[in-house]
Amino acid sequence: MDRILLKKAALANRRKIFFTLCFTLCLTFIGTFGYMAIEGWNLVESFYMTVITLTTVGFGEVRPLSMEGRIFTSMLLIVGLGSFAYGLSTMATFVIDGEFKMFLEDRKLEKEISRLNDHYIICGFGRNGVQVCHELKKSNSPFLIIEIDDEKYNKAVHEGYTVIHGSAIEDEVLQLAGIERAKGLVAALASDADNVFVTLTAREMSKKLHIVTRASYSSTEKKLFRAGANVVVAPNVIGGKRMALTLLRPHVADFLDSMVFGEDDIFLTIEEVELNKKSPVIGKMIKESNIRQESGAMIIGIKNHLTQLIKFNPNPDIQLDISDVLILLGSYVQVEQARKFLLNED
Template sequence: MVGAIALALVFLCGTLWYRFVEGWRWLDSAYMTVSTLATVGFGEINPLGDRGRLFTIVLIGMGVISIGYIVNRFTEALIQGYFQEGRRLQQQRRLVESLTEHYIICGYGRTGRQIASEFEAEGIPFVTIDSNSQSVQAAQQMGYIAIQGDATLDETLVRVGIERAICLVAALPSDAENLYTVLSAKTLNPNVRTIARASTEEAVTKLQRGGADAVVSPYITGGKRMAAAALRPQVMDFVDGILTGSDRSFYMEEFRLDANVCPVVGQSLREARLRSQSGALVLAIRRVDGTLIGGPTGETLLLPGDAMICMGTAEQLRVLNQVLSPITSKKLRLPKHSQ
């Protein structure tokens, strides 16, 4: 902007000089000024004296300085933009490559935004994929790692480290896209857990056939929760408070019993004394074969690979985590406001 204004002022000064000092016509004055600033080498429109030639020399110098300034600023902006974009992409690639045991969110729409918000609240590493540039920018403005691309393509999933991920959430607006994404993810990493969004009951069945470990229909689930809230409001308030951590008192967490590091494997709940050691309550146990034991008794055996669903305060769950994995205990992920 500054360079353009300076060049316009130089053009105006040159035109006025030739018009009023040299006495030329307006068109001749403008033409002489333009040919002088452009340094094209045309001859003089009318003869010039020493004074006129000295002014023309000054005019050429002023024009060269103005045009050089404009070119310099344009080149600088172009180069800086190019390298800044390159640095941003390189930094983003390094961040993705550093992720391990992370989660992948495919689609940053209304559902994807809520999922990302929950993951962020619990400190879970994740990356977002969306084909819409505005959605990607919105995710990046929130501080999330976001990649623009088609989640149904293998190359896009490879870019976000599908082979190192532990879970993929397909929250794309189309059921077909979610199905393709689940199929691609399972092909590239058979061990990844896949959660898919479905719009219809038929899509739920097809996604399950396609390999999705869990399928959630916002309409079906939303209807059931609304009915439960109407029929059992206190139960729903209690469950919602635990699942989201909004009451900041109790939380629910699942623990996988690893035979190599868990000292209570092979013992009964009474022998393990988990309640007395941590204060946390064991609500249910899911066996490796999928069998769910609700309200386990003291005689229930703890077997390798069992998943225990427990409830307690943040501190009680941390103590339970240390009891179950004293050697390789990882930091228990709970909502940030509880830590």
Template sequence: MRLFSKSFIVRLIRLRNQLGVFWPLIISQATLLGVVALAVYGYMELEGWSMSDALYMVVITLSTVGFGEVQPLSSEGRMLTTFLILAGVGNFAFILGAFSQLLVEGRFFHFIGSRRVLKTIGKLKDHCVVCGYGRIGSVVVNEIIAEAQDVVVIENDPEAVKALQEEGILYVDGDATSDEVLAQAGVANAKNLITALSEDAANVYVVLSAREMNKDIYIVSRASTHQRVSKIKQAGADSVILPNHIGGLRLAQSVLRPTVTSFMELAYGRSTMDIQMEELTIGPDSQLVGKDLIESELRPKFNLIVIAIKKNGKDMIFNPEGRTVLEAGNTIIAVGANEKLKEFARLL
């Protein structure tokens, strides 16, 4: 016959993982409370004392203040006091030492701060979760923050976590392949997830877990080789990016087509000029629904250049004609001044 059920043991292990360095302190406190309760009961039964006298005797014994006995003790009472000194005083001293160490090392305030961060993350909706804050992940996070969007980072490298703390970025300190850590990052309520881990196997696991938690989340994954792209997409990723391949292409294009490369950097907002390329989705209640590009007056009113239109469930239409009718759910890719793009976005 088992003393504890399997589910109880699993919950206990999860609690230990959550408490981390505080686990020994919690166990010691629970043990001390048990010793105190047992000693109080023992004094009441063996000596016939009231609860207040018994509790007072336990407190002065544990605190080692040197006060005398509340009342003369019998031989059984002295044995109980001996047990209390051996079991309780050492435990009490361990708790004080462990708590002092936590304060000196700053772990206590780190734990309190982490709990506050998790509460803040729990209130987020439609945010972006980024797994990994390395060379690629840090760039991703900074780009998202620059667009004034909420982002939560999952990272377990101490140096990266320290950088996240200094920059004031919301984060979860843990392994991104853990379902519990993904849940703490709010994947169930997130709109997007980007997994930029260095190992493809880890990215596959993150994609599988995230897709199971949130069927509607848009997932982008990093991959190291072309051979892994299909596997990651099968796991549930909507898009797979090969950073090394893209970086190589950009380097080559900078030599082969320098003007085009300069324009792309300009369109993506890498220039001091106030011009950017943006994608804008037409909502069902937009006043543009049913109008063609000419009637929408994108060029005369907003001075925007429409490069392409993504129709619902269809291929991209590049350089669309003026009579192309706009429908709800269409995505317009346009180039223009930032303010004009924002002004046009308000019509959608």
């Protein structure tokens, strides 16, 4: 039985257990007030008689029963035994079929997700989703995965990721993933139609969410932007350009791979830092900021918060302001030192 069917069976059994508990509680009330009405006993005596009858512990009667009381006790006993047998079989199924274990796992997952904030949601653990997760893990960014395929789900769990087994196109699954608290979402499903639907649903649920989505065909890009995507990535187009670059300028391609992905011996990375009001460089020109001296990282670009334009190799006389975004180049250590310096973090 796959995990989706197992979840449905577990939900059905939980409802059965809840129904059994409610039914037993109702029987207790009926028995208690029945004895009070038929035998004229007080509340404690009637409740005690009901409990020992339903549990069949074999204790003696509180007082001698009338004919009506014996008939009522017999009916209560028959119904109680049926309810007990039904509840026992349901509990056995719940435990033996592994549903109880899955229930505990789901509770643990919900607690893990509740602790996430400003995290990323990765919809799909296919070829693109796997690479996204590896890069996020490398940068120590919080994220979780939504995957419906059993094999891909098990693979993600085996790699130690936080994974929700379900469909990303369902509102309940996105809510479980904490989309209201999420910083970004990647729609990397196999179908463009599913990616459009996920993007549309996610945008309706969170207006501030940064959505990056995959497109297999160029004709889908406009639909994805209209659905609410901030960035649309076409792996086929990027792959073609990368292959052409490797043919025409192989050394440049190797250098870029080493720089961006941290391969080979050139452990460089590109990072962006948005300046806040606590930054010590606010109001200073780039040449006065001492970023290179403090961290060793280089400013290779700047995005002005007013024009939203990016300037590469910016003029050192440019004045820095709140909400400007600096594009930094350096080793992981240098970039992290620059980030702490720019954001005035200890």
